[in-house]
Amino acid sequence: MTEERIGSSPTLRDVAAEAGVSAATASRALNGSTRTVSAEKLALVLRAAEKLGYAPNLSAQATARGSTKTVALIVHDIADPYFSSIAAGAIEGAEAAGLTVTMAVTDRSPARELEIVSTLRGHRPHAIVLAGSRIGDEHDALAGELRAYEAAGGRVAVVSQPGLPYGTVAVDNRRAAGDLAAALVAHGYRRFAVLRGPDDLRTSRDRSEGFLAGLAQPGNAVVIEAGFTEEGGHAAMTELLGRGLDDIELVFAVNDVMAIGAMRALRDAGLVPGRDLAVAGFDDISAATDVAPALTTVRVPMRAMGLRAIDLVLAGGAENEVVWLPTTVVLRDSSPLRTGR
Amino acid sequence: MTEERIGSSPTLRDVAAEAGVSAATASRALNGSTRTVSAEKLALVLRAAEKLGYAPNLSAQATARGSTKTVALIVHDIADPYFSSIAAGAIEGAEAAGLTVTMAVTDRSPARELEIVSTLRGHRPHAIVLAGSRIGDEHDALAGELRAYEAAGGRVAVVSQPGLPYGTVAVDNRRAAGDLAAALVAHGYRRFAVLRGPDDLRTSRDRSEGFLAGLAQPGNAVVIEAGFTEEGGHAAMTELLGRGLDDIELVFAVNDVMAIGAMRALRDAGLVPGRDLAVAGFDDISAATDVAPALTTVRVPMRAMGLRAIDLVLAGGAENEVVWLPTTVVLRDSSPLRTGR
DNA sequence: ATAATCTCGGAAAACGTATTCCATCACCTA
DNA sequence: TAGGTGATGGAATACGTTTTCCGAGATTAT
Numbered sequence: 147m148t149e150e151r152i153g154s155s156p157t158l159r160d161v162a163a164e165a166g167v168s169a170a171t172a173s174r175a176l177n178g179s180t181r182t183v184s185a186e187k188l189a190l191v192l193r194a195a196e197k198l199g200y201a202p203n204l205s206a207q208a209t210a211r212g213s214t215k216t217v218a219l220i221v222h223d224i225a226d227p228y229f230s231s232i233a234a235g236a237i238e239g240a241e242a243a244g245l246t247v248t249m250a251v252t253d254r255s256p257a258r259e260l261e262i263v264s265t266l267r268g269h270r271p272h273a274i275v276l277a278g279s280r281i282g283d284e285h286d287a288l289a290g291e292l293r294a295y296e297a298a299g300g301r302v303a304v305v306s307q308p309g310l311p312y313g314t315v316a317v318d319n320r321r322a323a324g325d326l327a328a329a330l331v332a333h334g335y336r337r338f339a340v341l342r343g344p345d346d347l348r349t350s351r352d353r354s355e356g357f358l359a360g361l362a363q364p365g366n367a368v369v370i371e372a373g374f375t376e377e378g379g380h381a382a383m384t385e386l387l388g389r390g391l392d393d394i395e396l397v398f399a400v401n402d403v404m405a406i407g408a409m410r411a412l413r414d415a416g417l418v419p420g421r422d423l424a425v426a427g428f429d430d431i432s433a434a435t436d437v438a439p440a441l442t443t444v445r446v447p448m449r450a451m452g453l454r455a456i457d458l459v460l461a462g463g464a465e466n467e468v469v470w471l472p473t474t475v476v477l478r479d480s481s482p483l484r485t486g487r
Numbered sequence: 488m489t490e491e492r493i494g495s496s497p498t499l500r501d502v503a504a505e506a507g508v509s510a511a512t513a514s515r516a517l518n519g520s521t522r523t524v525s526a527e528k529l530a531l532v533l534r535a536a537e538k539l540g541y542a543p544n545l546s547a548q549a550t551a552r553g554s555t556k557t558v559a560l561i562v563h564d565i566a567d568p569y570f571s572s573i574a575a576g577a578i579e580g581a582e583a584a585g586l587t588v589t590m591a592v593t594d595r596s597p598a599r600e601l602e603i604v605s606t607l608r609g610h611r612p613h614a615i616v617l618a619g620s621r622i623g624d625e626h627d628a629l630a631g632e633l634r635a636y637e638a639a640g641g642r643v644a645v646v647s648q649p650g651l652p653y654g655t656v657a658v659d660n661r662r663a664a665g666d667l668a669a670a671l672v673a674h675g676y677r678r679f680a681v682l683r684g685p686d687d688l689r690t691s692r693d694r695s696e697g698f699l700a701g702l703a704q705p706g707n708a709v710v711i712e713a714g715f716t717e718e719g720g721h722a723a724m725t726e727l728l729g730r731g732l733d734d735i736e737l738v739f740a741v742n743d744v745m746a747i748g749a750m751r752a753l754r755d756a757g758l759v760p761g762r763d764l765a766v767a768g769f770d771d772i773s774a775a776t777d778v779a780p781a782l783t784t785v786r787v788p789m790r791a792m793g794l795r796a797i798d799l800v801l802a803g804g805a806e807n808e809v810v811w812l813p814t815t816v817v818l819r820d821s822s823p824l825r826t827g828r
Numbered sequence: 829a830t831a832a833t834c835t836c837g838g839a840a841a842a843c844g845t846a847t848t849c850c851a852t853c854a855c856c857t858a
Numbered sequence: 859t860a861g862g863t864g865a866t867g868g869a870a871t872a873c874g875t876t877t878t879c880c881g882a883g884a885t886t887a888t
Contacts, residue, residue: 169845202845211846
């Protein structure tokens with residue numbers, strides 16, 4: 147005998163009517179308001195809400211309150227384990243705080259990135275987390291969009307790109323790559339190739355420069371640029387093999403997916419990674435343990451990075467606080483100890 | 488000399504005022520309305536919007552229109568390559584249609600799943616896509632929530648769980664697993680172990696039952712249940728080894744991450760996957776190609792599944808249309824041809 | 829020339845909620 | 859007992875849009 151309107155959700159007014167109270171009281175009862183409501187009416191409202199299957203319209207709440215309960219996460223490619231791990235951490239942190247995460251992927255296109263941030267402004271998310279962006283300087287369009295967003299009260303956090311005027315969580319890519327280089331030199335390696343990503347990718351640049359700086363004689367390395375993907379690593383390694391530089395002992399790819407692509411290229415050429423040519427990567431994605439030989443790399447706490455980025459925007463601390471997370475060099479079978487020459 | 492209110496975005500009224508027109512005209516000018524507005528005023532409004540850096544408040548739009556431009560995607564674990572690939576496809580499809588994707592992860596907890604759908608209803612998303620859920624029957628709470636959501640005009644699509652009264656995109660897990668079993672039998676294998684996930688996971692059940700049914704003598708297989716994760720695969724394989732069933736020739740894990748975990752357990756025990764014990768998985772995640780030996784598996788078009796799920800909810804075709812996507816058995820080095828006994 | 833239609837602009841109402849005022853009532857203090 | 863104070867409920871308004879409705883010109887058909 148209850149007459150529910152078909153085709154639409156029950157509204158706060160419906161609940162109020164059912165409970166025999168005003169909309170204001172219903173509103174106060176159903177969410178954390180400063181105002182108190184009598185136990186009697188509270189029970190009435192809760193019962194009515196339950197009976198009608200009421201779910202507050204979050205859009206309406208957002209316009210009334212002027213703020214939303216969502217945070218936007220921007221990644222290059224969600225299928226890339228690096229980003230999906232960061233996303234997992236971010237989602238975990240956000241859900242713990244009662245926020246929902248909206249996600250957008252840039253496909254590594256700066257134009258797309260700009261477009262995304264621009265439409266995102268319309269969503270008025272509580273915060274925007276940029277994972278692996280390539281914001282240039284203060285003068286480009288993206289920086290402008292972000293400034294506008296911040297001016298309107300939004301929070302911004304950046305993952306893995308220190309030096310921008312936002313809360314940042316990062317690892318010291320340069321130093322870690324240097325540590326890796328030093329460890330490999332200590333393992334007996336002398337002649338290197340570096341497979342790096344596009345030059346405008348801060349992460350790629352830091353890692354490749356840090357690695358070169360960590361070598362005893364930096365001159366001894368050939369550098370090849372390629373896409374920041376497994377395909378890119380494959381292509382770069384193929385090119386390297388084509389050049390016929392037989393004296394190279396170890397190939398360092400600036401991230402694990404590239405390194406794994408490079409290993410595949412080696413196998414395609416009939417070579418055995420680790421034996422014929424050593425390989426090292428960066429990130430320690432879970433696949434790094436599973437490939438054979440297991441990949442020497444630098445462990446980056448990706449999940450923690452996502453989590454801390456959320457902390458950062460929620461804590462609302464200093465504007466451009468930088469959280470540095472520790473890394474570990476992990477040597478595995480893809481770079482066996484090199485005895486003798 | 489322009490006086491912009493600090494601390495908040497320009498509103499439609501601001502734009503209208505700046506352009507010297509009414510709010511109604513500004514609204515009509517700035518979005519695809521049925522009504523036309525004169526070229527002159529249109530230019531004025533566009534110029535004003537540009538000047539002020541106007542971005543429409545999507546929450547307000549949503550409450551006014553009564554519908555949002557978002558679709559919600561629910562996955563078990565975004566760091567799992569199976570789900571992150573589906574997510575990549577879904578995001579691609581959604582962005583192409585001008586929708587934003589909000590994401591939630593259940594961590595494989597039915598309680599969490601219910602909670603998520605319930606809060607999601609508040610967002611009034613255009614559609615909800617459930618990837619890898621475990622909705623039981625029509626009587627449980629989750630089904631109830633979904634019914635309420637649909638009654639209010641929302642669309643639901645399900646990935647990989649046919650038989651529910653929603654648009655579905657799936658692969659025929661049972662048949663594909665049977666095909667894989669047949670191919671392995673043809674390769675000379677006779678004695679099998681199956682590492683499967685929790686029994687209430689439809690996907691796991693279909694794959695393990697299909698595999699057993701595809702064997703010549705189904706009796707010849709031992710079945711071990713474990714978590715649907717790499718850790719689960721590792722644990723299951725460790726248990727299997729502990730049982731000392733030396734006559735087993737091939738271990739089939741119901742998904743690739745479990746299979747990869749199983750391979751790791753083999754190596755931990757000093758055995759060589761593929762030589763001492765063959766392994767096969769299911770899904771063909773990209774890591775399957777990169778492990779050594781490369782993993783025999785069934786290719787599932789995960790990205791396409793995400794994409795088609797979005798198509799399904801956008802097309803608005805038949806309520807419970809099922810889209811079947813093709814699979815391919817791919818035999819790799821982890822299950823070498825078995826010659827003689 | 830007049831009626832009928834079309835085009836376009838703006839005022840105002842609507843969407844579903846939060847919140848600001850009032851008003852009422854009970855209780856406490858002096 | 860009078861005035862003050864605190865708790866509680868409701869009416870009304872605000873949030874930033876979209877959309878309905880109305881009216882005024884302009885255009886077309888007769």
